Amino acid sequence: MRKTACELKPDAYRVTHPEYGTVDLVALTDENAVLLACREWHISWGLNACDCRAVKLKKAERGVCRCCGYEAFVNGNGLCNQCAREKEIEKRAYFRQYPVKRERP
Ligand SMILES: [Zn+2]
16 A cells, blocks of 8 residues: 555755755655756756756754754754745845846746
């Protein structure tokens, strides 16, 4: 029988894209990590997935996020997905001043 999402153990992944950089997140599979990363970068998964490289860092463990202090699955930087996303948004606000060429999704 197929496992439900709650039964699967998530892992910490680092996803790299040649144009959009690197994002660390917690995901169930490498495909899932790439999908989440594309969502973080607001780019089309269909067009960009093959350029993404997902590397499993370690088994994600329930830990305390070093940013918000809540207990959650944390990524390689010790951040929960939400704080990792907020960091990413800060970074994007910076890049908005110096935009990079972006394909239409
Ligand atoms: Zn957090």
